[in-house]
Amino acid sequence: MITVVGHESGPESDAAHALKSALEKAWPWVDDETDSFVQIIPNVQCHGENPRDIDIVLLAQLDPERAQFYPTVEVYKHYGKTPLEVRRVNVRSLCLCIEVKDHPPEGIQFNGPKAEVLYQSNNENRHWHSVTEQSEGQKYSLKNYIEKHTNCMKAPYICNLIWFRNL
Secondary structure (H helix, E strand, O other), rough: EEOOOOOOOOOHHHHHHHHHHHHHHHHHHHHHHHHHHHHEEEEEEEEOOOOOEEEEEEEEEEEOOOOOOOOOOOOEOOOOOOOOOOOOOOOOOOEEEEEEEOHHHHEEEEHHHHHHEEEOOOOOOOOEEEHHHHHHHHHHHHHHHHHHHHOOOOOOEEEEEEOOOOO
16 A cells, blocks of 8 residues: 655655555555555654654565566676676665755756755855755754654664655
8 A cells, every 4th residue: 555644734744645646556466465565654754853854754575576677777786896697686665865956857956976956045045055965964864863752772774865855
């Protein structure tokens, strides 16, 4: 089952419902699997962490025989230096921290490996903001929050993702 949990209004909630629809199309089998689920949580607050706000957290447990993909980039084992020869990747679980950006294409730029978005309150107060650094910080905020406020000694592996909805 794929569910949106929590806040039901605002741009993050709208994005969470759009993500739910996309996942239902991509993984229609999830509703039939008793051992599979996806929870999409918009507007997550990690109080005491900086940054505190996370647009969407996605938690999933999946049937690895059905949840699979074919990588288009080299895959490494635990940050190793030698790539693995992988033809197919099976996914058992996911913990994603998603930063949603609804900026128009002209308000997005890439500087090497970093993505930036343009903020402006007026023509004089324009600045580029590193969404890459923001997203990376959110991943560690979620990790730290889980480890401090649950019985979990070590948080699960968390992937951060930037979703440019207008690109």
